[in-house]
Amino acid sequence: MKPAAFDYIRPGSRREVCELLHRFGDDARVIAGGQSLMAVLNMRFAQPKVLIDIAGIEDLRYIQRHRDYLAVGAGITQAELMEYPSLADEVPLLAQAMPWIGHAQTRNRGTVCGSVAHADPSAELPLCLTALGGDAVLESHRGKSRKVPAQEFFKGILTTAKRADELLSEVRFPLRREGESYRFREVSMRHGDFAIVALAASISGNRAELSVGGVADRPVRRSLHLDENLRTSLNDFAWSLNAQDDAHASAVYRRHLVRELGFQLINDRPTEEDNFHAPQS
Numbered sequence: 190m191k192p193a194a195f196d197y198i199r200p201g202s203r204r205e206v207c208e209l210l211h212r213f214g215d216d217a218r219v220i221a222g223g224q225s226l227m228a229v230l231n232m233r234f235a236q237p238k239v240l241i242d243i244a245g246i247e248d249l250r251y252i253q254r255h256r257d258y259l260a261v262g263a264g265i266t267q268a269e270l271m272e273y274p275s276l277a278d279e280v281p282l283l284a285q286a287m288p289w290i291g292h293a294q295t296r297n298r299g300t301v302c303g304s305v306a307h308a309d310p311s312a313e314l315p316l317c318l319t320a321l322g323g324d325a326v327l328e329s330h331r332g333k334s335r336k337v338p339a340q341e342f343f344k345g346i347l348t349t350a351k352r353a354d355e356l357l358s359e360v361r362f363p364l365r366r367e368g369e370s371y372r373f374r375e376v377s378m379r380h381g382d383f384a385i386v387a388l389a390a391s392i393s394g395n396r397a398e399l400s401v402g403g404v405a406d407r408p409v410r411r412s413l414h415l416d417e418n419l420r421t422s423l424n425d426f427a428w429s430l431n432a433q434d435d436a437h438a439s440a441v442y443r444r445h446l447v448r449e450l451g452f453q454l455i456n457d458r459p460t461e462e463d464n465f466h467a468p469q470s
Contacts (some may be wrong), residue, residue, distance in 0.1 A: 192230035199242045203328065206243055206356050211330035213239045214353040222266060224291070224299035225307040249358060254279060258323070258361040267296040267304070267314075280362045282321060282371040282389055286313045287375075292381045305342075306357045308349045311383035311403040313375070317342055318360060319408035320389035320400035327351055327358040333463040334358070343407040372454045376446055378437060385438045386446040390454050397455045399423075404430040404443050413455065423451045424425075 194335040200206050208216055218237040221244050229235045236335045243249060243263060250264035251271050259280050261270055267290055270276065270283070277284035290296055290304070290313050305325060318325070318339040330354070342350050351357055360422050365371070375387040383404040390398045393397045400410040409430060413422050429449035432440035 192227075193225045193233055193236040195230075195237055196239045197242065198239060199245060203243075203246055203356065203358060204332070206241055206246070207328055207330050207354075209239070209241050210356060217241055217353075219306075219356060219439075220305045221263060221300040223303075224295045225303060225309070236417040238434055240354050243356075252271065253363075254364070260363070261301045261360050263300065263302040263339050263356065263358050265301050267291075267301055268293070270301050271296065272299040272323070279364050280321070280366055282373060282391065282435065283317055285318050285371065286375075286387075286389065289313055289375050289377075289380070289384075289387075295381075302357050302360055303434050306351065308343050308345075308347050308407070310343075310346055310405060310407050311384065311385075313384070313387060313402070314360075315339075316389055316400055316402035316408040317373075318362065319402075320391065320398065321345065321363045322398075322410075323363055324361045325349075325351075325357055326361065327446040328358045329355045336361075339408075340410060345406045366391075372457075374450050374454055376450070379448055386450065387449070388447070388450050388454055390451075392455060399426070399451055399455065401426070401430060401447055401451075404432050404447060406431075415439055415455065419452060419455065420448065423448045426451070444456060451461050 194366040216238040219241050246264055249262045251262040251267055253260045271287045301314060304312050305318060308315055323339050324335045326334060337350050344350060370392050372390045375384045377384050386404055387402040389400045395415045397413045397415060398410060399413055400408055402408045411426050427444040434440050
């Protein structure tokens with residue numbers, strides 16, 4: 190299929206983007222890399238009247254380290270973030286997860302904020318943002334902005350707290366915290382496919398924060414106390430995710446992966462790979 194007819198606008202500033210979103214509302218969609226949106230348009234799941242291309246807006250193209258978070262602007266591609274020199278030191282969970290995202294070709298075009306805005310429950314970047322307790326920054330008409338925590342931003346399958354007149358201008362990933370180790374695992378049909386189950390963990394002392402993607406309708410995070418029965422806690426977590434059968438895996442298999450991979454992820458002794466482990470692309 191081909192997309193329904195739409196007008197194409199390439200604004201020159203983020204202010205102009207917000208003005209256009211204010212004007213067109215639900216009739217507009219923002220495109221940056223287009224790796225997720227174009228598939229949706231081609232299948233006519235979305236039929237906007239206006240497509241607003243932000244790829245050429247320079248003041249949305251930045252990666253900036255702040256005191257306690259790494260800010261990534263809406264124009265930054267996944268490949269650019271992956272190549273950020275100190276990513277493994279500053280946000281090690283991202284460094285572990287990003288090689289699992291699609292393939293080199295899609296990472297060269299797809300943007301970080303675009304993946305977060307798309308909110309596919311199997312995608313790695315929404316999972317990492319949730320696992321780290323990051324934030325989404327939304328901008329609207331007349332320079333208004335608001336910060337939304339990841340656990341409030343993702344509402345369901347392809348659904349977020351972003352309003353029709355808002356631009357997701359930035360995502361913020363908290364920096365590595367002293368004494369924490371970070372671990373990521375994913376199971377998919379082939380490398381680069383969407384995850385059947387993906388798990389991200391941050392571990393400190395006798396506490397682990399475990400987040401799961403690919404099972405519920407959004408990434409889900411839970412605190413686990415390691416001095417309790419870990420297998421029982423993981424079983425309870427697995428059942429709470431409301432897993433469903435689909436063409437790729439059964440609900441039974443997904444719960445099994447949450448229990449078994451979760452136990453391996455948390456219970457393994459820390460190694461250097463906890464800070465950076467990447468599959469071969």
